Amino acid sequence: EVQLMESGGGLVQPGGSLRLSCAASGFALSGYWMTWVRQAPGKGLEWVANIKQDGSAKYYVGSVRGRFTISRDNAKNSLFLQMNSLRAEDTALYYCVRDVSGWYGLWGRGTLVTVSS
């Protein structure tokens, strides 16, 4: 079955760090740009970052640039998001998404990140 499965979310204090993972199954991650999209509680969708198939290009939304790092391990069919200097406004459900020319045809179920003291 083609699917994405996120993990690594949790409760963290402001200023702390978390590393999210996304395991792909049923397809080769190496064939796709991959993206992280987040959704704050009760809010809409926000694009966070994406990464090219071979990892040679990475892009971030302004609010996370310099604090978050997207990476991938194609051999392990996995995508990652290292999140540092976390803020309350980073609290959200983080989705791993398969990117096809800019639209998102496959979503994981999400992993919840809560930043609170």
Added chain:
Amino acid sequence: EIVMTQSPATLSVSPGDKAILSCRASQNVSSKLAWYQQKRGQAPRLLISAASTRATGIPTNFSASGSGTEFTLTIGSLQPGDFALYYCQQYQYWPPTFGQGTEVEI
């Protein structure tokens, strides 16, 4: 950043009704527009890409049109499972941006 504005925020309809959802872009995004459905507690699901192309497995009850700055998603006859949140997203310009959503409710 391109601002996507959806209207109405909430659409109150009955099963069997037709629903028409609108999405407006602050700049011309050509046909680089997608629509997603999100049910409570679930991840979004792609309905439409390239402004009017239904995704695999999406019933013909869903149709979409538009280009440039004005887009429409039409649900021909609402089924119980269609009551959900709907988002549009442009992917013409970086960063990709989503509308704030339209809730289709009974």
